[in-house]
Structures are given as structure tokens and as C-alpha cells.
Amino acid sequence: xxxxxxxxxxxxxxxxxxxxxxxxxxxxxxxxxxxxxxxxxxxxxxxxxxxxxxxxxxxxxxxxxxxxxxxxxxxxxxxxxxxxxxxxxxxxxxxxxxxxxxxxxxxxxxxxxxxxxxxxxxxxxxxxxxxxxxxxxxxxxxxxxxxxxxxxxxxxxxxxxxxxxxxxxxxxxxxxxxxxxxxxxxxxxxxxxxxxxxxxxxxxxxxxxxxxxxxxxxxxxxxxxxxxxxxxxxxxxxxxxxxxxxxxxxxxxxxxxxxxxxxxxxxxxxxxxxxxxxxxxxxxxxxxxxxxxxxxxxxxxxxxxxxxxxxxxxxxxxxxxxxxxxxxxxxxxxxxxxxxxxxxxxxxxxxxxxxxxxxxxxxxxxxxxxxxxxxxxxxxxxxxxxxxxxxxxxxxxxxxxxxxxxxxxxxxxxxxxxxxxxxxxxxxxxxxxxxxxxxxxxxxxxxxxxxxxxxxxxxxxxxxxxxxxxxxxxxxxxxxxxxxxxxxxxxx
Numbered sequence: 001x002x003x004x005x006x007x008x009x010x011x012x013x014x015x016x017x018x019x020x021x022x023x024x025x026x027x028x029x030x031x032x033x034x035x036x037x038x039x040x041x042x043x044x045x046x047x048x049x050x051x052x053x054x055x056x057x058x059x060x061x062x063x064x065x066x067x068x069x070x071x072x073x074x075x076x077x078x079x080x081x082x083x084x085x086x087x088x089x090x091x092x093x094x095x096x097x098x099x100x101x102x103x104x105x106x107x108x109x110x111x112x113x114x115x116x117x118x119x120x121x122x123x124x125x126x127x128x129x130x131x132x133x134x135x136x137x138x139x140x141x142x143x144x145x146x147x148x149x150x151x152x153x154x155x156x157x158x159x160x161x162x163x164x165x166x167x168x169x170x171x172x173x174x175x176x177x178x179x180x181x182x183x184x185x186x187x188x189x190x191x192x193x194x195x196x197x198x199x200x201x202x203x204x205x206x207x208x209x210x211x212x213x214x215x216x217x218x219x220x221x222x223x224x225x226x227x228x229x230x231x232x233x234x235x236x237x238x239x240x241x242x243x244x245x246x247x248x249x250x251x252x253x254x255x256x257x258x259x260x261x262x263x264x265x266x267x268x269x270x271x272x273x274x275x276x277x278x279x280x281x282x283x284x285x286x287x288x289x290x291x292x293x294x295x296x297x298x299x300x301x302x303x304x305x306x307x308x309x310x311x312x313x314x315x316x317x318x319x320x321x322x323x324x325x326x327x328x329x330x331x332x333x334x335x336x337x338x339x340x341x342x343x344x345x346x347x348x349x350x351x352x353x354x355x356x357x358x359x360x361x362x363x364x365x366x367x368x369x370x371x372x373x374x375x376x377x378x379x380x381x382x383x384x385x386x387x388x389x390x391x392x393x394x395x396x397x398x399x400x401x402x403x404x405x406x407x408x409x410x411x412x413x414x415x416x417x418x419x420x421x422x423x424x425x426x427x428x429x430x431x432x433x434x435x436x437x438x439x440x441x442x443x444x445x446x447x448x449x450x451x452x453x454x455x456x457x458x459x460x461x462x463x464x465x466x467x468x469x470x471x472x473x474x475x476x477x478x479x480x481x482x483x484x485x486x487x488x489x490x491x492x
Contacts, residue, residue, distance in 0.1 A: 255296060302349035
């Protein structure tokens with residue numbers, strides 16, 4: 001199973017190559033600048049968005065990171081956290097300004113570019129009005145119009161699998177599970193968190209953010225803002241004779257833009273940790289192949305899709321609010337924050353902080369066919385679109401390998417898992433598994449070591465579904481016994 005999973009994820013962010021393979025190599029000073037940016041950004045988000053302590057940040061966010069960052073990380077300073085200004089600064093080179101991340105309400109943390117002085121944070125985007133703060137999350141109903149049932153049978157049957165997910169061995173040696181949420185028919189039937197976390201603690205989604213981005217795009221399509229197949233997705237590609245003008249939103253969501261993104265398109269470190277703007281990096285590469293003909297997992301495809309939405313709206317306040325007002329708040333996902341670059345573009349291929357419950361709500365929206373409380377949020381047929389194999393696919397030569405739809409992975413060949421299962425996957429063990437035929441969503445969050453063994457999400461899903469089937473039988477048998485007892489004591 002481990003060999004199959006390794007093959008399946010070869011194209012994804014979970015098995016990213018080194019920075020050197022992606023972007024041509026760095027000088028020692030650039031390596032340190034990127035490492036300092038990594039430390040500043042993650043410390044900022046984990047402190048001011050997730051409420052983690054310094055010791056928790058050291059273990060959760062800064063340990064087990066990409067191997068090529070581990071040595072440079074040792075040469076940068078400790079993070080200087082300012083509670084007053086909500087900033088984090090990390091020094092990396094004598095005579096150079098520190099790398100600085102700045103937190104703002106509703107935006108989380110943005111990383112200033114290399115060389116920026118602290119006052120550059122004054123130019124970062126801000127909302128023109130108030131937005132809701134993080135909310136308590138106590139209800140076991142995460143869907144709309146949920147009929148709550150006694151879930152004790154499910155908790156009992158699921159307890160072994162959930163506990164095994166946290167043992168760091170059963171589903172992958174050395175894996176570090178931080179949260180598990182399992183919901184059936186819109187109700188949480190099993191839930192557990194690692195020490196220091198709870199239902200209101202967000203974690204970085206990494207590439208599950210791509211599935212969120214597709215959902216935001218779907219909501220925009222439902223409102224008539226965009227078209228899947230209209231060419232010239234962004235203005236950078238509209239010049240006369242530019243072959244990139246043929247790239248459509250459909251191509252970008254299906255990882256088939258044809259753009260050059262280096263050896264490994266899942267490593268976009270200058271955007272993530274260097275403080276480069278999306279418009280400086282994601283939109284500037286030339287074509288490698290004809291759009292639509294080749295699958296290549298690439299962060300820039302997702303960033304281009306979201307940039308297309310910003311240009312379509314042509315109203316930054318509306319753009320910044322849309323993920324919340326058009327999607328997240330409607331489904332009760334009030335503990336999710338999308339972060340931007342310093343130019344105001346959402347870095348929504350990875351840089352989103354979301355609780356396990358909010359991630360389950362996102363999956364639940366798909367189980368409800370894009371409907372919520374009587375309102376259609378996603379277009380009719382959108383669930384089928386994102387979960388149908390795209391024309392261009394990753395290598396699927398191994399049995400059990402994962403296919404790709406539109407910003408969702410397909411688990412249609414996973415043994416013991418229904419063939420309609422699709423999922424969002426992210427670095428360090430983020431999983432959102434959606435099983436329409438059983439009305440189940442499974443969320444597993446983690447801080448897995450970047451070069452360690454992967455969490456066996458297919459095996460965990462299979463075990464969870466087996467336990468749910470047993471619990472269904474337990475409930476049915478209990479209902480039958482109760483009915484028989486009622487008939488005996490009340491024969492009339």
C-alpha cells in the first residue's frame with residue numbers, strides 16, 4: 001500500500017521536490033531569506049490566527065518541514081513576535097531588513113517582500129468594514145436541515161480507528177495526526193484532537209486550499225461572474241499573439257494549463273515564503289504544452305484561477321469578501337481565514353487556515369449537491385464536474401493510484417472505498433474525503449514530517465466506513481429490539 005500511495009502522490013504537493021529543482025537553485029543568502037520568510041509567516045499565522053504557543057509552533061509548524069529548509073532555518077534568528085503591532089520579524093543577514101509577516105483581521109498574515117522595511121505593512125490590504133471574529137463551534141450538526149440521531153453506536157464503533165489514527169504507527173510510521181472529524185448525514189459522529197487543539201483551532205490547509213478555491217470559483221459561476229471555457233483567463237495573457245490566451249478556467253482547475261512550472265509545480269517558494277506577489281510569479285511563465293492536453297500538478301494554475309476571479313470582479317473589497325460572504329459564512333464555516341500576498345491576491349493554493357470542522361462543512365456542501373438551507377451555492381452539476389476524471393490525468397499505472405477531477409483528487413481505485421469517493425489532499429497530511437454514496441465526509445489533519453511516511457488515507461477511509469456499517473447494523477438491531485419490546489408491553 002505504501003508503494004501505491006507514493007506513486008499516486010508523485011505529482012502532488014505531498015511529494016514536492018526541492019527548491020533547487022523547482023526554481024533553478026538559490027544563493028546562500030536567498031536560501032536564508034526564504035527560510036526566514038517561512039519562519040516569520042508560519043509563526044505569525046500560528047500565533048495570531050491559531051492561538052498556538054511558541055513551543056507548539058516549534059513542534060507543529062517548524063519541525064518536520066521541507067528537508068531543504070532545515071539547515072538554512074538554523075542560521076536565521078528567533079522569531080520576534082510583537083503583540084502590539086501583530087507582526088513577526090526574523091533576521092537572516094547582517095545589514096538587511098528582517099523578513100516580516102503582518103497580521104490583519106480577516107486577512108490573517110501576509111509576508112512582506114525581501115528587503116521591505118516594517119512600515120511597508122501599512123500598505124497591506126484591509127477590509128473597509130468589520131468582519132466576524134472566530135466563533136465557538138459546539139454543535140454536532142455541521143450540515144443544513146440535519147436530523148440529529150443518537151450517535152453513541154457510531155462513537156463506539158469508530159473509536160478504535162480514530163485512536164489508531166493518533167498512534168503514529170497504524171496508518172503510517174511517524175505520522176502526527178492533529179484532528180479527526182467524521183460526519184454522516186451532516187452530523188458529527190466521531191471527533192478527536194491532539195493536545196493543545198480543539199474544534200475552534202485552525203490549521204494551514206496546504207493544498208486542500210485548492211479544493212476550497214474551486215468551490216469559491218463554483219459559487220462565482222453560480223452567480224454568473226465567470227465562464228469555465230472563456231479564454232484569456234487573466235489580463236497578462238491577452239496580448240495579441242500570446243498563446244496563453246487559450247488557457248481557460250477549466251484548464252486551470254484541472255491542472256492542465258500547459259504552463260511551465262519547473263520540475264515540480266507544487267513548489268512555489270518565492271510566492272509562499274519569498275514575499276513575491278502572485279502577479280510577479282504565477283502569471284509570468286511561458287507555455288510548455290498546449291492547454292488542456294497534459295496534467296501537471298501546479299500551484300500556479302490555482303493562483304491563476306483565483307486571479308481571474310479578482311480581475312472579473314474589478315472591485316477589491318468585493319473580491320476579498322466574496323469567499324466569506326458568498327460561501328464560507330453561508331455554510332457556517334466561521335473559523336477559516338484566507339491569506340493574501342502583499343498585493344492583495346489570495347494565495348489560495350495553500351495559504352488558508354481552517355478548522356477540521358470547517359473543512360468537514362466544505363465536504364458536506366458537496367454531499368448536499370451544492371445546496372445549503374434551500375439556497376443553491378454551487379451550480380447544478382458542479383459536484384459531478386469536480387469529481388469526474390479530467391481529460392488529462394496523472395500517471396495511473398499502479399492499481400489504487402489517485403486520479404484528478406477539477407481541483408479534487410479521485411479515490412475511485414482505492415480498495416474497499418466506494419468508486420464515487422473524491423477528496424482534497426494537502427501537504428503534511430491534510431485530507432478531506434467525500435463519499436456521496438454513503439453521505440459521509442472524513443477529515444484528517446496532521447503535522448506529518450515532510451520526508452516521512454505518508455498517512456494511509458485510503459486504509460483509514462476503508463476502516464472508518466467498515467465501522468460505520470457495523471454501527472448502522474447496531475442501530476437497526478436496537479430499533480428492532482425496541483419495537484419488539486414495545487409490542488410486548490403495549491399489545492394494543
